[in-house]
Amino acid sequence: MAEYELDCMGEACPIPLVKAEKKLAELNVGDILIVQIDHSCAMKNVPEWARKEGHNVEIDEVDDGEWEVVIEKMH
Amino acid sequence: MPREKKVEEYDVVIIGGGAAGLTAGIYCGRARLNTLLIEKALVGGLATYTNDIENYPGFPEGATGLGLMELFHKQAKKFGVKFKGTDVKSVELEGPVKTVETFRTTYKAKVVVLAVGGRPRITRAENEEEFLFDKGISFCATCDAAANTGKEVLIVGSGDAAIEEGMFLTKFASKVYVSIMHDEGTMDCNEIARNEALENPKMEFVWNTVVKRFEGDDHLHTVVLEDLKTGNENPIKVDTCFEFIGYVPNTEFLRDIVDMNKQGYILVNDKMETNIEGVYSAGDANEKFLKQVATAVGDGAMAGYCAERYIAETDKYESQILARDQFVYVYDASCPNCQNKLKEIEAMETETDGRISFSKADVYKSRGISNRMGITEFPSIAVVRYGKIIDVITGDFTRQQLERYL
Numbered sequence: 001m002a003e004y005e006l007d008c009m010g011e012a013c014p015i016p017l018v019k020a021e022k023k024l025a026e027l028n029v030g031d032i033l034i035v036q037i038d039h040s041c042a043m044k045n046v047p048e049w050a051r052k053e054g055h056n057v058e059i060d061e062v063d064d065g066e067w068e069v070v071i072e073k074m075h
Numbered sequence: 076m077p078r079e080k081k082v083e084e085y086d087v088v089i090i091g092g093g094a095a096g097l098t099a100g101i102y103c104g105r106a107r108l109n110t111l112l113i114e115k116a117l118v119g120g121l122a123t124y125t126n127d128i129e130n131y132p133g134f135p136e137g138a139t140g141l142g143l144m145e146l147f148h149k150q151a152k153k154f155g156v157k158f159k160g161t162d163v164k165s166v167e168l169e170g171p172v173k174t175v176e177t178f179r180t181t182y183k184a185k186v187v188v189l190a191v192g193g194r195p196r197i198t199r200a201e202n203e204e205e206f207l208f209d210k211g212i213s214f215c216a217t218c219d220a221a222a223n224t225g226k227e228v229l230i231v232g233s234g235d236a237a238i239e240e241g242m243f244l245t246k247f248a249s250k251v252y253v254s255i256m257h258d259e260g261t262m263d264c265n266e267i268a269r270n271e272a273l274e275n276p277k278m279e280f281v282w283n284t285v286v287k288r289f290e291g292d293d294h295l296h297t298v299v300l301e302d303l304k305t306g307n308e309n310p311i312k313v314d315t316c317f318e319f320i321g322y323v324p325n326t327e328f329l330r331d332i333v334d335m336n337k338q339g340y341i342l343v344n345d346k347m348e349t350n351i352e353g354v355y356s357a358g359d360a361n362e363k364f365l366k367q368v369a370t371a372v373g374d375g376a377m378a379g380y381c382a383e384r385y386i387a388e389t390d391k392y393e394s395q396i397l398a399r400d401q402f403v404y405v406y407d408a409s410c411p412n413c414q415n416k417l418k419e420i421e422a423m424e425t426e427t428d429g430r431i432s433f434s435k436a437d438v439y440k441s442r443g444i445s446n447r448m449g450i451t452e453f454p455s456i457a458v459v460r461y462g463k464i465i466d467v468i469t470g471d472f473t474r475q476q477l478e479r480y481l
Contacts, residue, residue, distance in 0.1 A: 044117065047160070056178040059160025072178060 001030040008037045009066075016042040017049060020071070024055075027073050035069040036062075043067050081180045085111045087382050088175050088184040089156075090163050091325075093120020094371035095358025095378070096190030097147040102379025103188075104154025108386065111182060112151065113175065115162040119144025120192050121359065122368050124208040127218065131368050143368070168332060168354045171389070185389065186382040189329065189341065189349070189356040190375065193366075196321040198231060200286040211295025212316050216240035219315060220247045226314040229254060229298050231286055233262040237319035238272045244317070245277040252311055254284045254300050284309065289316070324360040336362050347378040353385055388443040396448070397462045401434055402477060406454040408439040413454045423474055431477050 006023050008016035020035045027033060035046055043059065046069045050057045056072035087103045089096045092114030103110040117123055122140040129137040152158070159177070167174045168187055175182040195214035197203055206212045213219040220243060229252040230241045237253070244251050253272075255262060259282040262269045272278055287301035287308060298316050300309045326339045334342045334350040340362035347355045357374035359366045396403055404420055406413035417435070424432050438445045438453065448457055450467060458466040458480050468476065 047116075057161065058177065058179055061158060061160075070179065 001028075001032070003032040003034065006033060006035045008035055008039075008042065010038065011042075012039050013041040013045060017045050020046055020069075021049070024050075024071060024073055029073050029075060031073050033071045033073065035071065036066070037069065038066045040065070043069070080176075083111075083180055083182050085109050085182060085184045086386055087111070087186045087188060088113065088173070088182050089188040089190055090166075090175065091120065091190035091192055091358070091360075092118040092148075092158070093190060093192045093358060094122055094144070094147065094368045095192070095375040096120070096188065097144070097151050098372045098375025099188045099190060099355075099357055099379035099382070100151040100156040100375075101147070101154055102376055103382055104151060104156040106379075106383040107155075108383060110156045111159060111184075112156055113159045113161060113163055113177065113182075115160070118148050118158065118160075121194070127221075128368060130217075163328060165328060166332065168351045171353070173353065185386050186353050186355070188375075188378045188382055189333070189354065189360065190358045190371075190378070191325040191329070191356075191360045193322050193324040193359045195318060196323050198286045198318060198320065201288040202291075203286075203289055206289050206291055206295040206316075210293070211291060211314070212289065212318060214318055216244050216317055219317075220244055223248045223315050225249050227312065228252070229311055229313045229316045230319060231316065232319035232321075233257065233264060234319060234321070235264045235268060237317075238262060238264040238268045240317065240319060241278060242268070242272055242275060245275055249277070251275075251278050252281055252313065253278055254281050254286065254298075256283065256285050256303060258282060281309065281311070286316075322359075322366075326360055345377075346381045347374055348381065353389075355382060384441065384443060388441070388447065392444060392447050395434060396436070396444070396457075397459060397464075400460050402431065402480075403436055403448075403457040403459060404433045404454060405436045405438060405445050405448065405450050405457060408437045410453060416454045423477075427474070430481065431474065 006019060008019055016035060016037050024033050037043060047057045047059055050071045055074045058070040060068045062068050086108040087110045089099050089112040092112050096112055100110055100112050119141060123144050124140060127137050128140055128143055131143060161177045164176045164178060173184050173187045224247045226248055227250040228244055228248045230237055231254045233255040241251050241253055281300055283303045284300040286298055288299040289295055290297040295316060297310050297312050300311060302309060324339045326335055326341060336342060341349060341356040341360050343349055343356050343361050347357050349356050355378035357378040358371040406417060420433050436444050448464060452469045456468045456472055457464045
């Protein structure tokens with residue numbers, strides 16, 4: 001169960017979502033993907049997608065306008 | 076192998092980041108309590124789905140739901156409330172330390188404020204998800220009536236909310252269709268509303284129908300109803316579809332933990348206290364008469380204030396009442412008998428050169444401390460030994476009686 005970081009700083013939608021989908025597909029069940037974003041639209045669509053897919057999701061506001069979306073791959 | 080979870084400690088954990096939770100956060104944060112707010116989706120809650128909020132005081136020009144909630148959020152942050160965007164998996168609320176589990180962290184808190192809100196029940200018809208909230212399917216006539224002035228709308232449902240909101244909509248819309256699953260003439264609402272609605276010339280009832288499908292481009296334009304008897308489809312062109320088929324509180328994870336009614340709404344008293352000490356509940360998930368931002372704010376303020384009070388009383392209880400062997404005189408300053416006895420006690424302290432001495436707890440303003448001591452009659456004397464209350468003397472007492480404990 002490894003942890004991976006995905007830097008999407010400065011990237012607008014839908015790039016963070018596309019990158020997160022691609023990266024998560026490569027991981028094993030139980031792995032954690034941390035997507036770093038600073039576009040508020042990605043703060044909405046990345047967690048929404050991950051939850052819809054049935055993964056565990058947590059959002060951390062690490063700084064003003066910077067977020068980490070933590071996704072645990074469930075299947 | 077289970078992942079090792081982090082453990083974090085807070086004074087207060089608030090579950091839910093809508094109007095009620097954010098207001099509780101503002102009060103707790105301002106009282107300098109170490110406060111965490113957990114929200115599973117978007118901070119702001121159900122209000123963010125409403126475009127215009129025109130009846131929240133202080134905004135004569137109106138506000139957008141999202142804009143208003145951003146201000147709440149900003150204000151809570153200003154007072155140092157921390158935010159975490161995740162789902163609560165489970166809670167343990169009994170005892171002095173409560174735990175709230177998320178998938179990565181275990182939070183421990185002295186107080187938990189539940190502000191979990193609810194969601195409107197939906198029809199689950201085809202394409203419904205695509206048009207929810209601002210795309211043509213609404214759950215609030217008060218919110219969206221004005222935008223439908225001169226237009227045609229459809230209502231789904233026949234309960235009190237459906238029919239009363241429907242009649243309200245006839246003041247704006249040119250036509251209000253009502254889809255009802257029952258046979259002609261049968262409605263779930265009260266008799267008065269039913270008769271008024273049947274006589275309303277702007278209302279047209281479509282009996283024995285349920286929604287089969289929603290159609291539109293960017294915005295809804297047609298609701299296709301299915302006749303339950305014939306199976307025929309009946310497309311109705313409308314600008315907005317209002318669904319009034321009930322409301323579901325997000326309390327599934329609290330079942331068998333806090334007291335709730337049959338529908339799953341949490342039962343609280345006027346201080347927003349649940350049946351569990353140190354656990355408060357505020358907002359739409361409570362059994363209450365009116366669900367609005369303004370009422371959620373009131374609940375949140377009460378819960379936040381009482382949380383602060385509860386923590387202060389716990390601290391006082393532990394540091395002043397139980398910390399040493401002593402007599403505690405528990406009295407109500409507004410009762411004359413208590414005042415007389417207070418003089419006797421002070422005289423006894425002088426006579427015995429302080430061998431018998433008392434701490435005094437006045438419960439005139441709040442019964443929090445006495446409740447915690449299990450004392451309901453005043454005046455009473457609690458005898459504290461080895462960090463515990465070993466005896467309570469209510470009413471009259473003598474010096475000899477007290478000396479036995481020394």
